[in-house]
Amino acid sequence: MPRTLPALISRPLQAVVPPPADPRTQVVRQELTAGLPARIDLDAARGFVLAVPLGVARAVLAADPSAVVFSTAEPGDSTVFRDDGAAWPRLTLVVTGAIGTTVPVVAGVPVRLAGSTGPAAVEVTVEELVLTAGTLRSPGRFGSRLSLRWRDLALGADDGPPHPLGDPGVPVLLSQLWEEM
Incomplete structure (x- = not known):
C-alpha cells in the first residue's frame, strides 16, 4: 500500500506573508507638463522615454485638451480585447544614449527592461499613468x-x-517522512 501524506493534506495552510519591501526600489512621480514624448530620468546613465504612437492625430487635435485619452485608474473589462487602434503608451529604456527595450504600459505589472546589449537592466512597475489630449498635442x-x-x-x-513562502513546517514533515521510510 503506498504511503500518503495525510499531514500535508489535512493541515490548514498558514497565510502567506509577502516578502518585505525591497529597499532598492525607488519611486518616481512626474507631472507631464512638457508634453509627449517625455523623458523620465532614473539616474545619470539611465532613463525612460514615454511615448504614444498615435497613427492619426486628427482625433487628438479635435478633442478637448482636458479629455483623458489614457488612464490606468479606469478599470477595464478583462474579457474585451485591447483596441489596437487606440493610443497605447509605451516606455522605452535609454541607457547612456542607446535605445533599449520598449514595452506597453500596463499598471501594476512588473516588467524587466534591457539596454541595447546585455541582460535586463531595470525592473519597472507603473502605478499610475493619466494622459490627456492636451499633453499629446x-x-x-x-x-x-x-x-x-x-x-x-x-x-x-x-x-x-529568499524568504520562505507558504507553510514553513512542510520541509520538516517531508524530512521526517523520508526518515520513516
Whole structure:
C-alpha cells in the first residue's frame, strides 16, 4: 500500500506573508507638463522615454485638451480585447544614449527592461499613468501624470536566501517522512 501524506493534506495552510519591501526600489512621480514624448530620468546613465504612437492625430487635435485619452485608474473589462487602434503608451529604456527595450504600459505589472546589449537592466512597475489630449498635442498643464517604481537589476540583494513562502513546517514533515521510510 503506498504511503500518503495525510499531514500535508489535512493541515490548514498558514497565510502567506509577502516578502518585505525591497529597499532598492525607488519611486518616481512626474507631472507631464512638457508634453509627449517625455523623458523620465532614473539616474545619470539611465532613463525612460514615454511615448504614444498615435497613427492619426486628427482625433487628438479635435478633442478637448482636458479629455483623458489614457488612464490606468479606469478599470477595464478583462474579457474585451485591447483596441489596437487606440493610443497605447509605451516606455522605452535609454541607457547612456542607446535605445533599449520598449514595452506597453500596463499598471501594476512588473516588467524587466534591457539596454541595447546585455541582460535586463531595470525592473519597472507603473502605478499610475493619466494622459490627456492636451499633453499629446503640446506642453502645458493638462493634468497628465506618471507614477512608477523601479529598481536596478545589476546588483543582487545582500540579504541572504529568499524568504520562505507558504507553510514553513512542510520541509520538516517531508524530512521526517523520508526518515520513516
